[in-house]
Amino acid sequence: MRPLGRLIGFDIRLAPSPRLRSLWTGERRESFLLRPDLNFPFSIDRAVWPSRFQLGAAQASPGLEGADVIVLDPASANTHFQLFDLWDDLNQMLVPHRKTPxxxxxxxxxxxxxxxDPNESTFPEDEWCRAILDTPIRPPDPDPAWTRIxxxxxxxxxxxxxSNCGxxxxxxxxxxxxxxxxxNRFGLFESAEDAQRYRADANRRIEEDGPFFVFELHLIWSSVPIS
Incomplete structure (x- = not known):
């Protein structure tokens, strides 16, 4: 099935581990998850699914240890990443990458x-949306070998x-x-149409945090089984 979303960037996330899963206490699951039975919720949200990249030497986010974090120098870091927390070049992202246990x-x-999306004619006038779409992404399209999650x-x-709005x-x-x-088993919508309907609901229900968008996530690789 062809990709639906236009690529806006790449990241490296920690594979779910007992340590990360332990952060999802019963109380947190009850407060934030539509499916509290999930093994682990996958998300574009770095507070939900931690990134390995960090700008500067700030304290690591909860669930991360020193060996997990790839610290980027703010003075020379990829501009797209500085602006959007995503890399615009997959090969460039892999240069500082090192394995974590x-x-x-x-x-x-x-x-x-x-x-x-046949139910939408325009995005809301949104400066972020125009800015992130203005950067060329390399490669420009997902590889057929990647797994849409x-x-x-x-x-x-x-x-x-x-997974992060109570x-x-x-x-x-x-x-x-x-x-x-x-x-689905990743805590994501399997259907883009369902995601768009939920987006419309979220824009009404939690208007103060919007506007919301629909993001298509592909897994490029995983060094441990993802379930």
Missing amino acids: EGDAGLSVGLVLPEQ GYDVANSGFTSAL MSDDERPTLRRLWSNRL
Whole structure:
């Protein structure tokens, strides 16, 4: 099946490990996940699925240890990464890459455009959207060998409406009834159409965090089995 999203960049994420899974306590799962039974939620959101890259020598994010982090010099780091937390060149991203004992995964991110969604005619006037689409991406299209793992719904800061926007006690049962069976084993929408419908709902329900977009995620590689 051909890719639906237009590529906007690449990242390297930590492969799910017992250490990362332990961060998803019962309380956190109940507060944020439409499917609390997931083995591990995959996401464009770096707070949900940690990136190995970090600008400067700031303290590592929760769940990461020193050996996990690839520190980039802010003075010479890839400009696209500085602006958007994604690399615009896959080969350039691999230059500072080194293996980590618990493994990692290469991720490609595509943005689903209005012309690719029959229910949308235009994006909202959004400076971020225009800026991120203005950078040439190399390679420009996902390789057929990459594995599409699903569609996330997130804002321009990559805060995921699927796994990092809390639900109130009143709305949680309804949201899970409507959407949980539409998520795959990665915690992502299998269908872009379902993701677009959820995006419209999120734009109404959590307007203060929007606007939201639909992102298509492909797994380039994984050094450990992904399940």
